[in-house]
Amino acid sequence: MQIYLDNAATTALDKEVFEAMLPYLQEHFGNPSSIHSFGRKTRAGIESARKTIAKSLNVSPSEIFFTSGGTEAINMAIRCAIDDLGIKHAITSKIEHHAVLHTLESLENTGKIKLSFVKLDKKGHIDLVQLEELLSSNEQSFVSLMHANNEIGNLLPIKRVGELCEKYKAIFHCDTTQTMAHYKMDLKSFHVDMVNGAAHKFHGPKGIGFLYVSSRIKIKPLIYGGSQERNMRGGTENLYGIVGLAKAFEVAIRDLDTHHAHVQGLKTYMIEQLKKNISGVDFNGDAEGSSLYTVLNVLFPPTENAEMMLFNLDIAGIAASGGSACTSGSNQGSHVLKGIGSDMNRPSIRFSFSKYTTKEEIDFCMSKLKEIFLVKV
Numbered sequence: 044m045q046i047y048l049d050n051a052a053t054t055a056l057d058k059e060v061f062e063a064m065l066p067y068l069q070e071h072f073g074n075p076s077s078i079h080s081f082g083r084k085t086r087a088g089i090e091s092a093r094k095t096i097a098k099s100l101n102v103s104p105s106e107i108f109f110t111s112g113g114t115e116a117i118n119m120a121i122r123c124a125i126d127d128l129g130i131k132h133a134i135t136s137k138i139e140h141h142a143v144l145h146t147l148e149s150l151e152n153t154g155k156i157k158l159s160f161v162k163l164d165k166k167g168h169i170d171l172v173q174l175e176e177l178l179s180s181n182e183q184s185f186v187s188l189m190h191a192n193n194e195i196g197n198l199l200p201i202k203r204v205g206e207l208c209e210k211y212k213a214i215f216h217c218d219t220t221q222t223m224a225h226y227k228m229d230l231k232s233f234h235v236d237m238v239n240g241a242a243h244k245f246h247g248p249k250g251i252g253f254l255y256v257s258s259r260i261k262i263k264p265l266i267y268g269g270s271q272e273r274n275m276r277g278g279t280e281n282l283y284g285i286v287g288l289a290k291a292f293e294v295a296i297r298d299l300d301t302h303h304a305h306v307q308g309l310k311t312y313m314i315e316q317l318k319k320n321i322s323g324v325d326f327n328g329d330a331e332g333s334s335l336y337t338v339l340n341v342l343f344p345p346t347e348n349a350e351m352m353l354f355n356l357d358i359a360g361i362a363a364s365g366g367s368a369c370t371s372g373s374n375q376g377s378h379v380l381k382g383i384g385s386d387m388n389r390p391s392i393r394f395s396f397s398k399y400t401t402k403e404e405i406d407f408c409m410s411k412l413k414e415i416f417l418v419k420v
């Protein structure tokens with residue numbers, strides 16, 4: 044038995060998505076920039092994909108730019124906004140993804156910006172009062188705060204942050220990698236300037252994503268080259284990736300209500316089972332409050348074989364993570380858990396679910412966890 048509970052790292056490709064991509068891997072191979080019929084066919088595929096995404100987010104297709112994934116979209120958002128809009132101050136939090144943190148830190152190190160970190164409470168929620176203080180006491184700021192944290196799942200009050208950014212004329216980038224296509228989003232009602240997505244987080248292919256840039260702001264490219272993406276991102280397009288991204292988006296939004304209810308049900312069930320069966324169990328983040336339904340980060344009681352837990356689960360066929368994908372196998376390196384002051388001497392494991400996860404799989408995982416903790420209890 045193999046059980047995949049690491050869907051925040053990446054998700055399995057949906058069969059419908061694979062089928063939509065196939066013609067673009069086989070017969071439709073023209074370069075979308077070519078003006079002949081082969082190129083026109085693939086250009087149409089790309090523009091139709093752009094429209095699908097734009098429509099679902101209630102934005103204009105001209106505000107969507109395809110990228111190689113979440114990381115590139117985030118680099119583009121941050122670097123271009125700071126370079127092209129003359130911004131000298133940025134606000135973020137200590138628990139952002141490294142794509143955000145390392146990009147901002149590199150800009151701080153070269154003296155381009157002053158970087159401020161907004162305070163977090165124990166559950167990883169940002170201090171809105173301090174955010175307002177930071178916004179009001181600095182000249183125009185660039186704000187990058189994530190919609191849902193990939194390790195602990197806590198959700199940002201995105202509308203409230205957007206309102207504050209609007210009040211102080213700050214540019215607001217929200218890393219929506221974990222929430223894109225997991226919630227219905229009307230970006231026009233959010234006062235957000237830039238958001239990003241990556242197809243592999245919602246059953247699409249890897250290596251393709253996008254950045255939404257509001258028409259309110261004018262930035263230059265991050266990657267220079269040909270005139271692709273209306274001169275905003277050079278390079279021949281990842282055609283089948285783009286087609287797969289749009290199909291994955293369409294399928295996710297179409298079935299969202301059913302899958303949301305199913306996955307939230309599994310998360311709630313696992314929380315109940317953990318509390319019932321493992322004494323001293325806790326959760327990192329705000330698992331039972333404002334939290335992404337696909338992620339559950341469990342803080343287990345101290346155990347002698349703490350560092351072996353993920354390994355033992357893996358041997359039992361259960362794939363989970365110690366934090367984010369890059370720190371799999373250990374929570375020692377998790378800047379997120381450190382950032383919220385979690386007890387680093389206790390083992391933390393992130394279980395993350397998808398529409399394909401079943402109750403039987405949670406039961407099997409629970410039986411293995413009980414075995415591990417019987418040693419102690």
Ligand SMILES: Cc1ncc(COP(=O)(O)O)c(C=O)c1O
Pocket residue numbers: 051052111112113114115117140142189191192193218220221241252368
């Ligand atoms: C919150 C968040 N931001 C950014 C990324 C980076 O996305 P990608 O791996 O597609 O570049 C991830 C992926 O783990 C993520 O979870």
